[in-house]
Amino acid sequence: MSKNIEGKVVVITGASSGLGEATARHLAAAGAKVVLGARREDRLRTLVNELTADGKEAIAVRTDVTDRDQVKALVDSAIEKFGRIDVMVNNAGLMQQSPIEAFKVDEWDDMIDVNVKGVLYGIAAAMPHMQKQKSGHIINVSSVAGHKVTPAGAVYCATKHAVRAISEGLRSEVKAYNMRTTIISPGAVATELPSHITHAESHEGINQYYEQVAVPPESFARAVAFAIEQPDEVDINEILYRPTKQE
Numbered sequence: 001m002s003k004n005i006e007g008k009v010v011v012i013t014g015a016s017s018g019l020g021e022a023t024a025r026h027l028a029a030a031g032a033k034v035v036l037g038a039r040r041e042d043r044l045r046t047l048v049n050e051l052t053a054d055g056k057e058a059i060a061v062r063t064d065v066t067d068r069d070q071v072k073a074l075v076d077s078a079i080e081k082f083g084r085i086d087v088m089v090n091n092a093g094l095m096q097q098s099p100i101e102a103f104k105v106d107e108w109d110d111m112i113d114v115n116v117k118g119v120l121y122g123i124a125a126a127m128p129h130m131q132k133q134k135s136g137h138i139i140n141v142s143s144v145a146g147h148k149v150t151p152a153g154a155v156y157c158a159t160k161h162a163v164r165a166i167s168e169g170l171r172s173e174v175k176a177y178n179m180r181t182t183i184i185s186p187g188a189v190a191t192e193l194p195s196h197i198t199h200a201e202s203h204e205g206i207n208q209y210y211e212q213v214a215v216p217p218e219s220f221a222r223a224v225a226f227a228i229e230q231p232d233e234v235d236i237n238e239i240l241y242r243p244t245k246q247e
């Protein structure tokens with residue numbers, strides 16, 4: 001159990017795999033009550049069953065973050081079940097690398113919808129409760145791709161730059177509500193993220209790179225826990241980390 005994590009109600013989007021799943025396990029082990037959203041309900045149920053069988057508190061709500069009513073329903077479930085929301089982790093994301101000239105316009109739409117609008121919907125759903133509570137913590141997941149732009153990464157990088165801009169704007173606006181905001185910007189982490197790339201050359205390049213450098217998702221979960229467990233008067237604005245092997 002961890003002092004400033006124990007008992008907190010934490011909503012996590014994209015909790016069915018990768019960083020979100022690892023964070024759910026890590027925070028539940030530290031005593032948080034976790035509320036898990038994603039589209040693959042079977043994966044969420046398996047995780048919730050595993051956590052609750054082990055005495056942890058967890059619920060799952062099927063959520064597509066591109067649908068603002070579903071994101072609101074996810075947060076409302078946290079309030080209904082646990083009476084409050086302490087932390088909102090806007091983690092759900094898609095990375096579909098391709099050069100602009102491949103014109104994968106549907107994939108641009110999907111990345112903007114999930115990575116940018118999904119984060120905004122998470123803020124819109126969680127913040128009214130945090131305003132009332134006069135406390136709360138919004139954690140948005142950006143990336144090293146929110147700091148630099150890589151070939152075949154223009155749109156993904158644009159979405160992750162947008163997450164940082166939104167988060168920084170939010171940070172400056174929520175002082176009256178005693179709210180904390182944190183951006184977490186990981187480098188390469190071994191998850192299912194590259195599996196959605198349909199551009200063959202980009203897919204192969206990323207897979208090779210990830211095989212060489214990527215670190216386990218627990219690296220991210222520890223960063224989230226570090227931000228949450230600080231004393232309430234300390235706001236970790238951003239954590240940027242890379243695998244030691246990543247340039």
Ligand code: NDP
Nearest residue numbers: 014016017018019039040064065092093143189191192193
């Ligand atoms: P995964 O592909 O393993 O996980 C992505 C998660 O997002 C899944 O749980 C998926 O759930 C969910 N998701 C995707 N689309 C939607 C949607 N429309 N509605 C709800 N949930 C959705 O990848 P990661 O764990 O790596 O990615 C998590 C976050 O971390 C992303 O924002 C990513 O950009 C970011 N990131 C990852 C890095 C890495 O190297 N892995 C590096 C830097 C940042 P489901 O399909 O069940 O809906």
